[in-house]
Amino acid sequence: MSGAGNSLGFRADTLAIHAGQEPDPISGAVMTPIVLASTFAQDGPAVMRGPYDYSRAGNPTRTALEQCLAALEGATHGIAFGSGCAAMTAVLMTLKSGDHVLVGDDVYGGTFRIFDKVMKQFGLDATFMDMSDPAKVREAIRPNTRMIWVETPSNPMLKVFDIAALAEVAKKARLTLVVDNTFATPMLQRPLDLGATAVVHSTTKYLNGHSDVVGGAALTSDKELAEKLHFLQKAVGGVPSPFDCYMVLRGLKTLGVRIRQHVQSAKVLVDLLSRHKQVARVFYPGLESHPGHAIAARQMKGFGGMISFDLRVGDKGTAPSAAFLKALRVFTCAESLGGVESLAELPAIMTHASLTPEARQAAGIGDGLIRLSVGLEDIEDLEEDLDRGFRAAEAAL
Ligand SMILES: Cc1ncc(COP(=O)(O)O)c(C=O)c1O
Numbered sequence: 278m279s280g281a282g283n284s285l286g287f288r289a290d291t292l293a294i295h296a297g298q299e300p301d302p303i304s305g306a307v308m309t310p311i312v313l314a315s316t317f318a319q320d321g322p323a324v325m326r327g328p329y330d331y332s333r334a335g336n337p338t339r340t341a342l343e344q345c346l347a348a349l350e351g352a353t354h355g356i357a358f359g360s361g362c363a364a365m366t367a368v369l370m371t372l373k374s375g376d377h378v379l380v381g382d383d384v385y386g387g388t389f390r391i392f393d394k395v396m397k398q399f400g401l402d403a404t405f406m407d408m409s410d411p412a413k414v415r416e417a418i419r420p421n422t423r424m425i426w427v428e429t430p431s432n433p434m435l436k437v438f439d440i441a442a443l444a445e446v447a448k449k450a451r452l453t454l455v456v457d458n459t460f461a462t463p464m465l466q467r468p469l470d471l472g473a474t475a476v477v478h479s480t481t482k483y484l485n486g487h488s489d490v491v492g493g494a495a496l497t498s499d500k501e502l503a504e505k506l507h508f509l510q511k512a513v514g515g516v517p518s519p520f521d522c523y524m525v526l527r528g529l530k531t532l533g534v535r536i537r538q539h540v541q542s543a544k545v546l547v548d549l550l551s552r553h554k555q556v557a558r559v560f561y562p563g564l565e566s567h568p569g570h571a572i573a574a575r576q577m578k579g580f581g582g583m584i585s586f587d588l589r590v591g592d593k594g595t596a597p598s599a600a601f602l603k604a605l606r607v608f609t610c611a612e613s614l615g616g617v618e619s620l621a622e623l624p625a626i627m628t629h630a631s632l633t634p635e636a637r638q639a640a641g642i643g644d645g646l647i648r649l650s651v652g653l654e655d656i657e658d659l660e661e662d663l664d665r666g667f668r669a670a671e672a673a674l
Pocket residue numbers: 360361362363385387388428432457459460478479480481491492493613
């Protein structure tokens with residue numbers, strides 16, 4: 278089952294363990310070897326012995342990861358990078374100066390920063406907008422628009438956008454639709470099946486799942502885009518190390534069981550938070566009151582392990598939310614998400630500090646907004662931990 282194309286017919290849990298990976302032909306090792314070599318012997322000048330000549334251009338451990346990720350997303354091509362940001366930047370580098378991108382208004386702060394502080398310098402223009410109404414997205418298309426970029430569920434407000442409807446808009450206007458699938462993972466949502474052109478991931482998160490790798494990937498079945506991305510991977514060189522590729526491959530093997538438990542535990546905590554008097558609002562696509570619930574129920578197999586909620590902070594700024602986070606003993610106060618361990622953070626001053634205050638306000642990222650990445654610890658310990666946080670927040674009011 279080595280190539281992504283050979284994986285057709287197998288289901289996600291099987292692909293996560295086997296796609297792109299055969300027992301090693303020399304030793305029979307059932308786990309993919311970590312090939313650390315930077316260069317590969319040639320049979321003569323420019324006479325390649327196999328598919329590899331130099332590890333920036335290609336590496337067997339990286340190929341295994343790329344094929345596994347491509348198979349999981351239903352893509353024909355996988356292109357791995359040294360971080361999610363490097364993957365996103367490479368996708369944007371397929372555009373040129375003077376082009377315009379429509380971007381969802383609720384995206385990871387670092388994504389906003391790539392558009393606002395990096396790509397802008399090279400003449401790439403971006404409009405951030407709420408993508409809930411596909412008709413408005415259609416109206417916002419300019420003659421120089423080339424791409425629609427959306428994160429769903431989004432970070433940190435857990436907004437949900439209709440991928441199939443956006444794909445329709447993109448197709449009619451001959452635009453590329455890129456979906457950041459980091460929050461959902463292919464276990465819960467496959468954007469390419471819904472018509473997206475490409476998927477980007479921070480493999481740092483659920484795909485690796487153990488908070489010990491920084492990595493990224495782009496997956497697509499668009500041959501032309503894949504060629505450009507392979508070229509950029511080699512030419513710009515933002516590649517992951519073979520060791521990190523191995524680590525992500527190892528993490529992927531348990532992705533299905535991990536995600537199922539993340540979803541189950543998140544549901545319990547959403548129930549707790551929804552009933553709590555200190556919580557003004559819970560943001561979770563699984564709630565029937567969530568504006569994107571019907572779309573999420575249609576396009577996702579489960580609602581994910583990420584929860585955001587608004588803690589009542591009165592006129593005390595971030596003091597009650599900071600007290601909440603400091604009191605936690607099981608959740609760790611840290612950025613990032615998707616690991617086995619539960620994390621809690623304050624987007625306004627942590628993950629989304631790179632947004633302008635106006636952009637934060639427009640997105641609804643206030644002093645009381647707390648984002649939880651629900652891990653795999655015992656659910657009763659997680660419930661008790663949140664109680665600990667609420668008691669500390671009340672004392673700070
Ligand atoms: C949704 C999303 N996309 C992309 C990224 C960037 O990934 P990385 O940190 O691996 O560069 C992040 C990081 O938090 C993220 O949350």
